[in-house]
């Protein structure tokens with residue numbers, strides 16, 4: 001079962017290949033969806049300070065009866081934190097909300113504050129190096145087992161590599177059929193940085209795409225399953241979000257293989273960059 005499979009990061013920490021996303025989910029709903037996911041066999045949950053649902057995730061995991069070491073919990077330092085002190089304090093606050101003494105992974109949510117994404121060329125190199133130092137200190141203090149970044153482009157990662165004591169273990173980025181950032185993925189692979197695919201179903205828009213629908217039919221799977229299998233076959237962690245327990249189970253059924261020829265076609269396909277009603281989110285090219 002794919003939910004038991006892991007990728008290994010360069011520091012030896014294993015991360016389940018599929019995790020449950022929780023963006024735009026209230027704390028109460030996150031508690032319910034995490035409970036449902038854990039019942040379905042998920043052990044990897046992706047939350048963030050910015051999602052304001054860490055306490056709901058914390059309630060679900062602490063009351064699950066599942067041993068803490070069997071879970072993999074990621075949270076993210078909010079994009080508004082731009083200093084060592086703010087980042088360090090936010091890590092302690094997250095651990096409290098998550099009701100745990102350590103997180104499995106903490107990542108910098110964005111190299112820029114959200115209101116400047118797609119608006120400014122300032123990549124906040126100095127501030128990101130400071131935030132990174134807070135993560136390194138938390139790692140050394142064993143408050144977190146792996147540290148990484150998110151939405152970082154090649155230049156953003158190079159900045160961290162030039163200033164760090166500990167190299168990033170992961171980069172969580174927008175990656176799905178129709179919008180696969182090969183340059184960043186290749187750079188990360190070259191530097192031993194594990195890539196996590198967020199919005200693997202393009203926030204749901206992939207379900208309406210004709211190439212994805214046609215290819216999914218060929219394999220007798222749903223568009224969502226095709227999308228998740230695609231991310232896994234590229235060697236990426238997949239983080240599908242669902243509030244529906246049936247969908248959660250379906251998304252974990254990745255036991256089929258996309259042929260080399262179809263993978264090539266899907267990798268080259270770059271026409272799914274219109275997120276329709278969701279296009280205003282900075283992560284999809286919009287402005288906050």
Ligand SMILES: NC(=O)c1ccc[n+]([C@@H]2O[C@H](COP(=O)([O-])OP(=O)(O)OC[C@H]3O[C@@H](n4cnc5c(N)ncnc54)[C@H](OP(=O)(O)O)[C@@H]3O)[C@@H](O)[C@H]2O)c1
Nearest residue numbers: 021022023198199200201202203204224240241242243247
């Ligand atoms: N680091 C970042 O900046 C960042 C940015 C975006 C996302 N993320 C992470 O990535 C996670 C996933 O991304 P996302 O939330 O944008 O969306 P997504 O996983 O690409 O798509 C979620 C949508 O697809 C639907 N869906 C899921 N499985 C389905 C299935 N089997 N059949 C039919 N519909 C299905 C969901 O509806 P139902 O609830 O009805 O299933 C929901 O509407 C986030 O929740 C978050 O944890 C991180």
